[in-house]
Each structure stands twice: as C-alpha cells, then as structure tokens.
Amino acid sequence: MQKILKIAYGAVLAVGILTLLWMVLGATGAFQGAVDLVETIMLIVVGIPLIGLIIIGGYNLFYTRVFTDWLRTLVPVIISAIILLLSFVGISNTSTVGWLTDHVSADETRITTDGKYEYRLEIVNGTQRNSSERVYLKNRATGEEQTIEVPIGMGSAYSIAYTEGEETGWITMKPTDQSNQYIVSTTEKIMPAREDPLKPIHFLMNIEAGTAVEMN
Numbered sequence: 001m002q003k004i005l006k007i008a009y010g011a012v013l014a015v016g017i018l019t020l021l022w023m024v025l026g027a028t029g030a031f032q033g034a035v036d037l038v039e040t041i042m043l044i045v046v047g048i049p050l051i052g053l054i055i056i057g058g059y060n061l062f063y064t065r066v067f068t069d070w071l072r073t074l075v076p077v078i079i080s081a082i083i084l085l086l087s088f089v090g091i092s093n094t095s096t097v098g099w100l101t102d103h104v105s106a107d108e109t110r111i112t113t114d115g116k117y118e119y120r121l122e123i124v125n126g127t128q129r130n131s132s133e134r135v136y137l138k139n140r141a142t143g144e145e146q147t148i149e150v151p152i153g154m155g156s157a158y159s160i161a162y163t164e165g166e167e168t169g170w171i172t173m174k175p176t177d178q179s180n181q182y183i184v185s186t187t188e189k190i191m192p193a194r195e196d197p198l199k200p201i202h203f204l205m206n207i208e209a210g211t212a213v214e215m216n
Contacts, residue, residue, distance in 0.1 A: 005067045005076075012080040013061065016054045019087040020047055026094035039095060046090040053083050099130075106136070107170040107189075112182065114175045116140060117207075121170040121190075122147070123154055135171070135184060137207065150184060150203050150212040154192045173205070180208040183215075 023046065027039035057079045060066050067073050097103045105123045112119060118138040125131045133152040138145045170190045174183045184203040191197035203212040 002067045005073075006061065009057065009061055009066065009076050009080060012083050013054055013057050015087050016050050016057075016083040019090045020050060020054075023047055023090050023094050025099060026096065042090065042093050046086050046093075050083065050086045050090070053079055053086070057083065109136075109138075110169055110173075111140070112173050112175060116175075117173070117182075119171075119173045121150075121152075126154055135173070135205065135212070146207075146210065148205060148207070148210050148212050150205070151214065152186060152190075152192050152201055153194055154190070176204075181206050184212060 023039070023043045027043050057076065060076060060079070065072060066076050102124050103126070105126055107120045107122075109118050109120045111117070116139065118140060120136050122134050122136050123131065124134065131154060132149060133154055134147045134149045136145070136147050168187055168189065170187060172185050172187060174185070175181075176183060182205045184205050186192070186201045188198060192201070194201075202215040204215050205212040
C-alpha cells in the first residue's frame with residue numbers, strides 16, 4: 001500500500017511539473033512571440049507556489065519516510081490536493097491560441113469586380129514568428145471555399161486599419177484575361193514589415209493551382 005501511495009504522490013508531482021511547462025508554453029506562445037502579460041501574471045501567481053510545493057513534495061518523497069503514520073500521510077495528501085488545485089487553475093487559464101490553435105485577423109469580405117468570388121485577407125498569428133497571410137476565397141457559383149497563402153510578410157510589427165463598410169480593404173483582387181488568374185494587391189490600409197511598408201505588393205494568383213507569386 002505504501003508503494004502505491006508513493007507512486008500516486010510522484011504522479012501528482014509530475015502533473016505539477018507538466019502544468020508549469022504548459023503555462024510557460026502558453027505565456028510565450030510556444031516561444032513564437034512576445035511574452036503575454038496576462039499569462040505571465042498567471043504564471044507568477046500559480047507557478048511560484050506550484051514550484052515550492054513540488055520542491056517540498058519531492059524532498060518528502062525521496063528523502064523522508066512518507067505514508068508511515070497519520071502525520072506523514074496527511075502532509076503529502078494536503079500537498080497533493082493543493083498541487084492538483086493549482087494545476088487545474090493553471091491549465092484552465094492558459095491560452096492555446098497562437099500555438100495549438102491559430103489566431104486569425106480578417107478583413108471584411110468583398111466581391112471581385114467580375115462577381116465570381118468573395119474574398120478577404122486573413123492574417124494568421126500576426127504578432128508571432130509563425131505568422132502567415134492567406135486569401136480566403138469562395139466561389140459564388142458553386143459555394144466552394146479555399147485559402148491561398150500570399151507571403152506579404154506582415155511580421156510582428158505590422159499595422160492594419162479597420163475597413164468595415166469601406167469600399168477598399170486590406171487587399172484588392174482584380175481579374176486578368178485568364179479566367180482562373182487574378183492580381184492581388186495590398187492597399188495603404190495595411191503596413192507590412194518591409195523596407196517600404198506603404199508600397200503596394202502585387203501577386204499573381206492562380207486559383208486552380210492554389211498559388212500566389214509575387215510580381216514586384
């Protein structure tokens with residue numbers, strides 16, 4: 001029985017250690033961006049007591065005789081209960097957005113001048129190193145949806161303007177003489193992390209192939 005209790009006690013300590021790792025990943029977006037203030041505060045409030053309890057629990061488990069009498073059983077039980085409570089609070093309040101799930105900022109959906117597609121620019125995990133940009137498309141005739149990556153290079157210091165209700169959004173999408181090819185251009189509403197952020201960036205998009213190639 002004592003051996004089983006020790007294994008359970010060790011498992012609780014392991015849960016505490018994994019919780020600390022989970023919270024660090026949440027606070028840093030799996031080291032993909034700047035440290036989040038709210039997550040950092042939670043890491044301090046929950047993490048510091050958790051570290052202390054894990055150290056005390058580890059010392060009890062490996063250097064003292066536990067579960068030999070009621071007192072040496074009560075202390076590990078109390079430590080385990082607090083560790084599990086703090087772990088629950090820490091895990092439930094750790095955001096997974098930006099590392100396990102994507103954070104997407106999107107412009108208002110617009111319609112191409114030929115009336116064939118609905119489109120909008122989506123910025124994925126915009127403030128992080130794993131950021132990317134893509135154009136969302138919906139074929140108005142068939143209802144088919146797809147996304148095509150466009151390497152605009154917004155980076156972590158980008159700037160955008162909200163364009164709801166405005167005629168021009170973050171990008172324009174104009175048809176060419178080829179039915180499945182469009183020219184996608186950035187507008188002054190966005191400022192990517194480039195040498196000249198106000199200079200429009202043009203892409204030749206092939207919808208059938210699902211590709212976008214920068215033209216300038």
